[in-house]
Amino acid sequence: MNNGDHYPFSLKPLPYAYGALEPHIDAQTVMLHHDKHLQTYVENLNKALMDYPQYHNWSLLDLVRHYEELPAEIRTVVRNNAGGVYNHNLYFDTMQTPSGGKPVGRLAQAIKMSFGSYEAFQKKMKDASLEQFGSGWAWLVLSRTGKLEIMSTPNQDTPFAHGACPITLVDVWEHAYYLKYQNRRGEYIDNWFPLIHWEQAEVNYLKCIKGRMEREKR
Template sequence: MFSRRDGLRLTLGLAATLAAGARPGLFSSALAADPVFKVPPLGYGYDALEPYIDTLTMTIHHDKHHGAYVAALNGLVEKYPELATTSPVAILTDLTVVPETVRAPVRNNLGGHWNHSFFWELMTPGGAKEPGGDLKTAIDSTFGSKAQLIEKVNATGTGRFGSGWAWLVVGKDGKLAIVSTPNQDTPLDQGVQRVVLGVDVWEHAYYLKYQNKRADYLAAWWNTVNWDKAAANFAKAPV
């Protein structure tokens, strides 16, 4: 709550700024400026994915981990202003355009922001529990069945050494493929046409509930997938 004391401090600060010769418009703009990057809302409660993903994990994962990437990104905008004017997909598709001095933090933090924003939307307490339409046809044609797709994605996620992600993508050849990326790298710079779904296998995504049992987390995670959203991702125009 904005108290009378806060109001006095703001007034004194404004008076000092004006006394120093600053223009009121600049001061007002600074006060009104919003950060370029924000953590998107989940669209559902932190407890909505219970019992598969626990409330505390969702809270910490969304607010703290994703929040840290966003805070770091907003700090990078001054060093690399293109972050504020270029789409994240365009930057992450070709990171060679980013100056080497900031490329690693942009890769890590913009990648973390994109990955998690994608991840939150893919999970839901509602939505289709089975793939349908063209996505189902593509899954059956490529992997044989949804069950075999899950088996292969889980094997990829379990096999990712350290931290990272497992992804279902539409590759350069227009066919479904499973890929893995380390840390907060995205599949966007691998020439994929579309990203259909992805699962976070960083320990912070599961350790409170599943401890070191990543395979158990992956098996449970599929109960949270919104296949409507995955189908929409599959139907999008190429990136």
């Protein structure tokens, strides 16, 4: 039985209506982003793996983390498309109807300890988003050394390659904001902050800590 986490992959439903992120992100952008862009990553990932049944039991996370073990002829296409599916699923899942909420729980404490304040976190995250040349992502991660860090990755790369674990992320490909914000990436980032689903980010953070503790035990 396919629980959706291995080949053939399918489009994960959006956890809210297309218009749920308005006015910060418009319904048309969300619709195109999810139903067209993400769908294309799903299709291309399946196409790449079609003739390689030995990888059909690999989970999405296995493919994202260990694409270097794949045959050279599908390595890049899997890197880009498994990354595309993983990153977008996490992006859509860690947003919600604008609430203006702030970090919660242990993540809130860690943000304060690592960056000094929520506002300082926002500034670092925005800087990373603006400094990412061309297409990519900005991330809040738990680093290899167990600290909160902000980083950016090009294209559909993930923090796993740097030994880091994702907590939340923002898509800075133009398709994520161009209809409403055109070239004003900074304005889009400002409008993304109130959409962060902090309860989900906290769940992601605790999962990162657990994964790290389990790896250390081995």
